[in-house]
Amino acid sequence: MTRNALVERIEAETGIESRPRYSNQIEASVPRERIISFLSFLKTIGFEHLSNITAIDWIQDSTMEVVYNVWSYSERIHITVKSPVPRGNPVSFTCMGLWPQGRVYEQELHEMFGISFQGNPTQGPLFLHNWKDIPPLRKDFDTEEYSRRAYGYLEEEQ
Amino acid sequence: MSDFIKVSRDEIMDGKMERVLDFFRARSMWMLYYCTGCGAIELPPSMTSAFDMERFGLGPMATPRQADILLITGYISVKTLKRVIRSYEQMPDPKWVVGFGSCPVNGGIYWNSYATINQLEKYLPVDISIAGCMPRPQAVLDMFQKLKNMIQRGEAVGYKKYKLNYDWYKKNQDEVLNREEPVFREDELFSAPPEQISGEKITAGGNR
Amino acid sequence: MLSSIPYTELRELARKDDCIQYELFFGPNFPGMHGNFGYILDVAGSTILRVRPNPGLLHRGFEKLMEQKLWFQNLSLIPRICVVDPDPNEVAYCGAIEKILGAEIPERAKFIRTITLEMSRMTSLLMGMGALGGMMGLYTVMYRMMDDREGLLSLFEWLTGARIYHIYNLPGGVRRDIPDGWTEKLEDVLKQLESNIVEWDRLMFENPVVQKRLSGIGPLTQEQAVNWGIGGPSLRATGFKADTRKDDPYAAYPYLDFEVPAVGGGDALARAVQVREEYILAISLIRQALKKLPEGPFKLDTGNPLKFIVPKGDAYNRVESSKGEYAYHVVSNGDLKPYRVSVRGPSLPGGLALCHEHLPGMLIDDVAIWMASLAICPPDFDR
Numbered sequence: 001m002t003r004n005a006l007v008e009r010i011e012a013e014t015g016i017e018s019r020p021r022y023s024n025q026i027e028a029s030v031p032r033e034r035i036i037s038f039l040s041f042l043k044t045i046g047f048e049h050l051s052n053i054t055a056i057d058w059i060q061d062s063t064m065e066v067v068y069n070v071w072s073y074s075e076r077i078h079i080t081v082k083s084p085v086p087r088g089n090p091v092s093f094t095c096m097g098l099w100p101q102g103r104v105y106e107q108e109l110h111e112m113f114g115i116s117f118q119g120n121p122t123q124g125p126l127f128l129h130n131w132k133d134i135p136p137l138r139k140d141f142d143t144e145e146y147s148r149r150a151y152g153y154l155e156e157e158q
Numbered sequence: 159m160s161d162f163i164k165v166s167r168d169e170i171m172d173g174k175m176e177r178v179l180d181f182f183r184a185r186s187m188w189m190l191y192y193c194t195g196c197g198a199i200e201l202p203p204s205m206t207s208a209f210d211m212e213r214f215g216l217g218p219m220a221t222p223r224q225a226d227i228l229l230i231t232g233y234i235s236v237k238t239l240k241r242v243i244r245s246y247e248q249m250p251d252p253k254w255v256v257g258f259g260s261c262p263v264n265g266g267i268y269w270n271s272y273a274t275i276n277q278l279e280k281y282l283p284v285d286i287s288i289a290g291c292m293p294r295p296q297a298v299l300d301m302f303q304k305l306k307n308m309i310q311r312g313e314a315v316g317y318k319k320y321k322l323n324y325d326w327y328k329k330n331q332d333e334v335l336n337r338e339e340p341v342f343r344e345d346e347l348f349s350a351p352p353e354q355i356s357g358e359k360i361t362a363g364g365n366r
Numbered sequence: 367m368l369s370s371i372p373y374t375e376l377r378e379l380a381r382k383d384d385c386i387q388y389e390l391f392f393g394p395n396f397p398g399m400h401g402n403f404g405y406i407l408d409v410a411g412s413t414i415l416r417v418r419p420n421p422g423l424l425h426r427g428f429e430k431l432m433e434q435k436l437w438f439q440n441l442s443l444i445p446r447i448c449v450v451d452p453d454p455n456e457v458a459y460c461g462a463i464e465k466i467l468g469a470e471i472p473e474r475a476k477f478i479r480t481i482t483l484e485m486s487r488m489t490s491l492l493m494g495m496g497a498l499g500g501m502m503g504l505y506t507v508m509y510r511m512m513d514d515r516e517g518l519l520s521l522f523e524w525l526t527g528a529r530i531y532h533i534y535n536l537p538g539g540v541r542r543d544i545p546d547g548w549t550e551k552l553e554d555v556l557k558q559l560e561s562n563i564v565e566w567d568r569l570m571f572e573n574p575v576v577q578k579r580l581s582g583i584g585p586l587t588q589e590q591a592v593n594w595g596i597g598g599p600s601l602r603a604t605g606f607k608a609d610t611r612k613d614d615p616y617a618a619y620p621y622l623d624f625e626v627p628a629v630g631g632g633d634a635l636a637r638a639v640q641v642r643e644e645y646i647l648a649i650s651l652i653r654q655a656l657k658k659l660p661e662g663p664f665k666l667d668t669g670n671p672l673k674f675i676v677p678k679g680d681a682y683n684r685v686e687s688s689k690g691e692y693a694y695h696v697v698s699n700g701d702l703k704p705y706r707v708s709v710r711g712p713s714l715p716g717g718l719a720l721c722h723e724h725l726p727g728m729l730i731d732d733v734a735i736w737m738a739s740l741a742i743c744p745p746d747f748d749r
Contacts, residue, residue, distance in 0.1 A: 054706075100593070137430055144270040146341055218397070
């Protein structure tokens with residue numbers, strides 16, 4: 001299937017409008033409530049490889065965006081699915097049932113951004129040890145100041 | 159560091175037996191095979207047939223109970239620091255710590271990271287350091303020669319420093335590993351991303 | 367007599383020995399572990415019942431650090447994500463920036479990038495084969511592979527200035543041109559490495575002890591590998607022919623003529639043989655690229671690197687490395703520094719997710735071999 005035929009088919013069956021970009025990629029933005037049904041629809045039309053789940057913190061707009069990157073081996077087309085989540089109440093839904101490695105990606109996002117995924121049983125710490133501050137990848141966390149206070153710099157102590 | 163007890167050379171050169179033992183210790187150092195960071199990629203070339211380390215008496219050892227040297231290769235995150243301190247305290251005397259690379263000296267390229275410590279000297283007594291990112295195998299062999307000379311002269315006494323100043327080291331370790339309070343208070347967080355297009359940086363707590 | 371019981375029955379007896387249950391730290395401080403990573407295992411006898419991964423010992427906060435540096439300054443951080451195979455990372459990051467800018471790099475830069483990528487792949491495959499041999503106890507493999515690797519590392523030092531972290535690719539091309547005499551020396555090194563393959567065959571691949579030891583460990587079918595997100599040589603060893611160099615080409619791969627090898631089988635022995643096939647393919651690709659190397663400029667003019675701005679937008683760029691699929695998601699806000707860079711490493715599906723499926727039921731002796739055959743390397747999921 002060509003890229004334009006895929007764009008039309010996605011619009012016809014789910015109503016989500018997607019845009020082609022670069023030479024072999026599609027981009028779509030999906031509201032939070034419909035994200036899991038959209039991803040399972042994508043899995044049925046040939047997008048079977050979940051590459052990455054990541055998040056972006058738009059602090060000026062008070063939203064966070066959860067981004068899913070999925071690749072199709074048969075069609076050789078990539079789709080980037082973005083789903084915004086409000087910053088004051090960052091809750092979304094898990095895709096563990098579709099792809100089992102999604103559980104680890106979501107656990108990492110919970111630790112680094114504070115987004116919780118309903119239905120995912122493992123939402124505890126993964127990389128950090130005894131962490132008491134806010135999730136570190138948020139934009140209101142200053143890493144240089146933290147490093148100076150917690151670990152000290154060589155020049156300042158002599 | 160005013161209450162830090164220093165160890166002088168005259169206190170340790172006590173007797174000919176110690177000198178004979180140091181002569182043999184310097185020629186048979188076994189290092190603990192624990193790759194703590196990215197600097198460990200230059201250890202296989204030093205150990206194997208490219209730059210053969212075994213002709214100097216150095217060899218890898220699996221358990222801390224039978225090792226002499228703890229080689230900290232590269233940066234140390236907080237989780238690693240806990241394991242490294244335990245391994246160091248399990249090693250029997252005499253033992254030596256080598257800081258490999260620029261990261262244990264002053265933080266290296268990760269100086270502003272929330273997850274890596276900046277100075278290893280505050281938590282473990284370091285006997286000798288190699289600079290570089292990463293050090294070449296020739297620098298590794300050069301360092302082992304210097305360490306061998308230091309041991310023979312009786313100057314590598316980090317383990318005695320650790321025992322005499324244990325409270326000072328323990329206080330620094332607990333500050334990092336067993337933190338109770340968060341570092342930032344509620345009012346010290348940013349309200350906007352700290353970058354502007356002119357390149358001017360907004361620091362924590364507003365512009366100073 | 368114990369020795370008259372066949373081996374398969376003996377394994378069944380060991381599996382049933384569940385009178386002692388304990389917790390074993392297959393931990394960071396262990397020679398059989400690749401890098402600094404730990405599994406906390408619940409073991410009964412010799413059989414594993416449950417596994418809990420303990421990552422984070424190599425966590426540096428890369429994604430946060432990359433937001434604090436300029437676009438060109440990030441190139442000093444990027445190779446340090448993967449220590450055995452740093453060049454695909456640089457190409458992925460620079461390729462994402464070039465996608466957002468809509469720029470096309472010159473032809474000579476594409477071919478030079480391909481040559482350095484394939485050389486880096488060869489050093490990483492040598493390290494992987496050496497580690498697999500070391501985990502089985504066959505240390506001769508490790509010693510000889512390190513010696514072969516030295517030839518390639520000296521060539522890298524001549525070209526870029528450093529042995530391990532090259533910092534050679536820039537957005538727009540490569541940092542400097544190939545010096546005189548470098549291509550002849552590369553051809554000599556390739557001849558030497560190719561003649562050594564006969565020795566590897568006799569030592570490892572046709573060795574009946576190695577074949578018996580490796581067969582049956584960590585079996586994967588094609589559907590399982592695709593569903594769990596495994597890529598690279600481990601995916602092609604199940605028989606599924608998928609390679610980013612053919613499906614989503616970058617650099618000079620559209621101009622080169624090659625067939626993707628896919629050995630069927632799916633277990634550790636098939637993955638080891640797949641590594642050998644990829645090694646031979648890499649040598650042939652370098653020779654083709656050297657023959658077709660064109661003249662011309664080696665980078666675009668990007669102006670002052672301290673004032674380099676990327677327009678607003680985001681891009682996802684993937685490359686094929688020796689362990690799997692590396693991908694970078696780069697988001698720009700029209701600023702001097704990146705707004706968000708997210709790194710996808712190939713070891714996360716294998717090391718943190720697939721372990722819950724494969725390890726329960728396995729004997730503790732096989733865990734190190736399983737990790738070495740799937741090329742699980744902790745720095746790229748700890749970041």
